[in-house]
Amino acid sequence: MDDRIPISVIVPCWRDEAVLGVLLAQLTRLAQSSQQELQLIVVDAASNQECRELCLQLGAQWLPARPCRGEQLRMGASQARHPILWFLHADATLQGNPMPEISAAYSDGAVGGYFAFRFDGEGCWQSRTLEWLIALRNHFGVPYGDQGLFVEATAYRTSGQHSPWPLFEEVELIKRLRRLGRFVRLAEGVRVDSRRWQRDGWWRRSLRNRLLALAYACGIPPSRLVALYSAPRSAVGDTSKT
Template identity: 60%
Template sequence: MQNSASVSIIVPCWNDEASLEKLLNHLNLIAKNERESLQLIVVDAAQSESCLEICQRHGSLWIPASPCRGEQLRLGASHAVHSILWFLHADAHLTFDCLPAIRSAIDSGASGGYFAFRFSNANCWQSRLLEKLINMRTRFGIPYGDQGLFFQHDIYLSSGQHDASPLFEEVELVRRVRDQGRFVELAKGLGVDARRWQRDGWWHRSFRNRLLAIAYWMGVPASRLAAIYSSRK
């Protein structure tokens, strides 16, 4: 039975223990601040003992899984008990007003939504320009999982859930949810870790991501694109 008073948070994990521990600790602080009990669900594709121990320390349900992000998200959602589902990456950076913003959006009738793209740990001209460009794109296109997608539980299920694929698993889901009602952008509350852009190069990574998206629209299988996405070359 769904509990309408709170949020189930699903975090896919694959060798992200350091980031995960920080996230779970922060979520518990947010829950304490909001005086509510969140349901924390970690779906671990590495099936590691260290991830299990972190989840036990922070009161999170630990679910072992195969390394496919779409399957991880679907599996996590199948264990959710609350009326709002929030899907987070393990390296997400949150502020204390994130949960009130989500609840306000759902209470106003939104089917779901996402957070505006902001880097949490970079403030250079490249990062600021990329934030503007990505936010322009997502208002007309698809926001991806690093922007903290959230949904009404019932609408998530009726819309077919995430695709069981390792990349672009949210694309068709977001399209279907938008067809069912308002899918809103929240201005603040979540930051994206900049380390991958800093590692690969701001424009190199962004250009490669756009090429992968174009290839996906042209029908290249997500499993093939996922191997390219995971490569640093």
Template identity: 55%
Template sequence: MPDFSVIIPCYRDEKKLHSLLKQLQRMPKCVNEIIVADGDSSITCRDICNAGGASWLPCLPCRGQQLSTGAAIAQGDVLWFLHADARISNNAFTAMKDALQRGAIGGYFTFRFDVPRQWPARILEPAIALRCRFGVPYGDQGLFILRKSYFAAGGHAPWPLFEEVPLVHGARRLGSFAALREHIFVDSRRWQRDGWWRRTWYNRKLALKFACGATPDVLAERYQ
């Protein structure tokens, strides 16, 4: 089993981070380190990291910069990028190890909404899988990549949104970027709050504007 460095960007999401760190503590002993890149430089976040066996790294509140800053100090053979509100499966490390042994340089997990799930989730999840096949999986799908390949691919862009797009394109030029069947469970609170179809349409509009040349900084202001 290769050594993994887990890198988690966090911004005022300490409750979810605490839950994720507890999950990681129960995983097989292949985690070399956990780095939490805190965009709020919160003392509460620092205390949660200390209690959860993670290194606390205060950063600017920009997800792309948080991720690249964490990756720059990571020492593991494999970098695994997780959002603070993710829930991971018990077989996550085995799935990644198997993909790497088959020759992949990295990959991503299958998107699945966490509970409480409503009926639109059964439609949106296959649509997201199709988007990933022909487009780009986003950071909430637990991207992982060999450390040397991460830097060869150019790393994360220093953007607040769509920071993983250049990385995934670069990784796919280097080798196989595997789509794992194993699920990663994505927090559904934004869809619950805004409405499933309204949130989905809003996300698609952002992606379309990005594809048409809008800058991530401008889009991030609208996203907030």
């Protein structure tokens, strides 16, 4: 089994240069140490010169875009040349080297998958409880983009790609992928930045996001829900829905 299948990594961002630089450097080191062929694509909704220069320094392709994460992800995927697409948030932290596990899932016939939700840093009872609840939600519902979604490229396009929306852009895609084939969960590999939950309050942020998800399930368009999302940077870079 080939554990070094080429992967295209697609990262949407909006004024995320500090954390983006850390992620790109980490990916580059892992690719070099494991001889993994990797294509790095950054889709920048701020069209920021600083971001462009950072991508140039770290060997990533830089694409300017308008502020809509679903459209950013679709744009990045349109430039991907490898058989596996891996969508990461700019503030994601990698645990170990997840790429062999992604390749193994692909070789075993999975159409895609995601990583178990884990917060970065030292845990607390709130974070551990939320991780357990999110695992339960993933079993009955869908994982979201901050869980490092990866997809076989042909299956991604067959399933209609991400919806061109600023919120819940992955929901319909994952439903279609699960009908198409196996969509697997990997136990370790990606950690989620916990600063937003610490800033907003663990339960307050989670409750607000669940109410947004309920509103979406009831048919309210994501374009209206973005206006209701009260956190800073709501329309673009900080639209975590966990």
